[in-house]
Amino acid sequence: MKPPADRLYGRARGHALRPRQRKLLDAALPRLAFPPAAAADPGSAFAPRPRALWLEVGFGGGEHALAQAEAHPDSGLIAAEVFENGICSLLSHLIPAPADPATVALPGNLRLWAADARGLIRALPDACLDRMFLLFPDPWPKARHARRRFVHPAALAGIARVLRPGGEWRIASDDPTYQDWVRATLGAQDWFAVETVAARPPSWPPTRYEAKALAAGRTPLYWRLTRR
Numbered sequence: 351m352k353p354p355a356d357r358l359y360g361r362a363r364g365h366a367l368r369p370r371q372r373k374l375l376d377a378a379l380p381r382l383a384f385p386p387a388a389a390a391d392p393g394s395a396f397a398p399r400p401r402a403l404w405l406e407v408g409f410g411g412g413e414h415a416l417a418q419a420e421a422h423p424d425s426g427l428i429a430a431e432v433f434e435n436g437i438c439s440l441l442s443h444l445i446p447a448p449a450d451p452a453t454v455a456l457p458g459n460l461r462l463w464a465a466d467a468r469g470l471i472r473a474l475p476d477a478c479l480d481r482m483f484l485l486f487p488d489p490w491p492k493a494r495h496a497r498r499r500f501v502h503p504a505a506l507a508g509i510a511r512v513l514r515p516g517g518e519w520r521i522a523s524d525d526p527t528y529q530d531w532v533r534a535t536l537g538a539q540d541w542f543a544v545e546t547v548a549a550r551p552p553s554w555p556p557t558r559y560e561a562k563a564l565a566a567g568r569t570p571l572y573w574r575l576t577r578r
């Protein structure tokens with residue numbers, strides 16, 4: 351099997367931005383952005399330096415990232431998303447109008463990576479992450495698109511490298527093809543001990559995609575992986 355293609359296939363842009371969204375991107379995103387230069391020492395990007403470092407891949411509207419950052423002030427969360435409207439959604443929730451995005455106080459334990467999370471993962475040092483979240487990733491259900499899936503046999507070594515032993519990787523998916531794929535992929539590796547969780551634990555804040563899946567009658571599955 352070929353390794354995953356290192357380009358993005360999902361949407362980076364959606365509907366045109368409203369002036370408030372433009373302002374959030376221009377004035378607040380630079381204040382919250384995780385600087386690429388901090389990748390070698392990711393704790394240095396937070397103020398104060400966090401006790402634990404977490405990464406969320408594909409935060410969508412940001413519901414989960416914001417809830418985690420608020421509930422865990424001692425953890426530093428890097429939240430990654432490529433979809434501009436998603437980034438705006440997180441910023442809109444964090445900075446409701448009429449607060450000024452240029453001056454409003456921002457959480458010291460949340461940093462945004464507005465680019466492909468895979469590039470960041472490659473740049474991070476070994477065993478630096480305590481936790482990683484991958485919630486309802488794009489499923490790419492067609493077999494010929496399997497190389498686009500974030501969970502991929504050829505990607506696991508790189509993810510295992512950045513999670514410390516005992517660190518946790520949470521995955522959720524509502525797509526039956528992706529669920530089978532995750533089961534098979536995780537069943538054929540030794541880096542992680544895998545636990546399937548039937549219902550979302552209360553410490554996993556809900557996301558918009560989970561709500562959509564439940565409303566459509568689909569049954570999400572949740573996995574808790576522990577780095578050996």
Ligand SMILES: C[S@@+](CC[C@H](N)C(=O)[O-])C[C@H]1O[C@@H](n2cnc3c(N)ncnc32)[C@H](O)[C@@H]1O
Nearest residue numbers: 408409410431432433466467485486557558559
């Ligand atoms: C199906 S949505 C789920 C969003 C959110 N986690 C939720 O549960 O509501 C998947 C998101 O992952 C983002 N995404 C996909 N690949 C990514 C990557 N390599 N780096 C960062 N974000 C990515 C997409 O832009 C999309 O917003």
